[in-house]
Amino acid sequence: MDLQRIKYFLALAEQLHYWKTAEKVNITQSALTRQIQSLENELGLQLFERNKRNVKLTPAGKFLKEKWEVELSELAYIHQFAKQIHLGERGIITIAHPDSISASIMPDILAKITQAFPQLQIKLVQVLYENQLDFLKNYKIDLAITRDITSEQGIKSQKIYSDHLALVVPLAHSFKRFEDLSTESLKAQKFILPTKDEGSSYSEIIQALFKSYDFVPDVFLHSEFGSTIIALVRKGLGIAILPDSYMHHQSPGLRFIPLPFKTDILINWRADDHNPVLANILKLVFDY
Amino acid sequence: MDLQRIKYFLALAEQLHYWKTAEKVNITQSALTRQIQSLENELGLQLFERNKRNVKLTPAGKFLKEKWEVELSELAYIHQFAKQIHLGERGIITIAHPDSISASIMPDILAKITQAFPQLQIKLVQVLYENQLDFLKNYKIDLAITRDITSEQGIKSQKIYSDHLALVVPLAHSFKRFEDLSTESLKAQKFILPTKDEGSSYSEIIQALFKSYDFVPDVFLHSEFGSTIIALVRKGLGIAILPDSYMHHQSPGLRFIPLPFKTDILINWRADDHNPVLANILKLVFDY
DNA sequence: TCCATTAATGCAAAATACGCATTAATAAAT
DNA sequence: ATTTATTAATGCGTATTTTGCATTAATGGA
Structure with missing residues (x-):
């Protein structure tokens, strides 16, 4: 069944006049007549009662007019929706x-x-x-x-994007600026670090950092969750190295000391x- | 848009294989290919991702498969319903x-x-x-x-159908059988009758009845509602002439005396x- | 009785759909 | 790496369907 036929039917059901309807839907009256006829054949029921002078909906036609109107809008809406999906808008x-x-x-x-x-x-x-x-x-x-x-x-x-690594310390900590850092002072710290993941490029950068100061850090805790690490640092359990993106979190009581190491975001x-x-x-x- | 195309699409969306689908829907693979192509053109979106080896639904195609399946069943149901209306079954x-x-x-x-x-x-x-x-x-x-x-x-x-007229009297009334009726005894009665409607054939029959006894009844009340009339008779306010169909109503305390006059139901x-x-x-x- | 209106129909042209055969691409097998 | 089997796309001629034009038949109103 062609939806175009249903549209013709709906137009005729509205106008109840072949000529006017045909003009409105841009076909000739004969084409419209035959479209309606073949629609009736296809459905196996009569849509209009008509003599050579008048057109009137049958009960079945009236029913179909109401239902099909809804159905067509629904189909149009579905099409619209699908198009948005196609365009990546939805x-x-x-x-x-x-x-x-x-x-x-x-x-x-x-x-x-x-x-x-x-x-x-x-x-x-x-x-x-x-x-x-x-x-x-x-x-x-x-x-x-x-x-x-x-x-x-x-x-x-x-x-x-790429952001700097930063040393995260409590406000009261003796480290205030990058210049306060030294191999000696770092050696004395307890570190809280991300989970050491072999082959992870992020871990490698942190390792490179420690290597630049030429010491092996005293790591007493690994966590994958930055917010956990921050909470632990705030409690004074140790200091951490995190991307300075965490500065954007609301983290009172902490100091972020930027380090000259960058970590990429992909x-x-x-x-x-x-x-x-x-x-x-x-x-x-x-x-x- | 042709619904047949949508059916082809749904079949292909199920099988994800042109040959098998084409066989299933009884057309050749080339016809199926072109139906799908023209459907995609018509909609202005891609339904399947396909190379020469694989067929896969796009997100929009997946969406349409789900929605159109529902829509087609709905249309089929509507058609079914309309057909029942056409056949007068609904x-x-x-x-x-x-x-x-x-x-x-x-x-x-x-x-x-x-x-x-x-x-x-x-x-x-x-x-x-x-x-x-x-x-x-x-x-x-x-x-x-x-x-x-x-x-x-x-x-x-x-x-x-046609039913007899009946004289409706309280059980205690002196009229017990048709033979008790006479011009003299009827003259003494108060009548409750249906609303006199000029030209109404029902009224005419009642008039003919009175004419056969050659007297003019003492009518003190007209009502169009049989149940009202019956209630009044039961209260002893008068006697009435009604179709004996009222005998089927549960009417204790009343006697129906059939009269040799018939009234038609049309x-x-x-x-x-x-x-x-x-x-x-x-x-x-x-x-x- | 005649006229104006309107839906149906015959026919040829245009558009569309279809099947057959072939092509092009690709995954699997050797 | 090469061959083979599988599979979707395409060119082309044929069949089917749809359309428009002109005409017909029916009907209500003057």
């Missing part, structure tokens, strides 16, 4: 990101996305470092924002992901 | 009938209708005698069951009413 995208940037660049990125595509649904999830790529490959997430460079096949990456996605939503988001984020 | 019909038969033939008729067409909705209304034909002509009711013969143009009638409908529901009901009622 849909769901799941993003994993490290806690560290949840108060720095994430709000900016999210603001940009929701402004450009207000219909988009974004799902933010926290995923352990080690699971990120697996989740990405297994379609559990669509985007992973990481501090690690990956060379995994089928995953594409792009650097979108965005990762499936190379074969053709979801238009993804393309739009990537475009936005690259411009960032 | 719909609403409004019937006006006199109070007198609400306990006699109406229950039989209604039982017959609902048994034959369980999907049918019947609306029973009480309409004043004088308004019945107007309501019928103005599409406020579809069927009028009356005791009056009408010669109105555009209205068709058919006699479906069913009336618009001559130009082609509602299939009506045709079905008429067929049933005529067989009654």
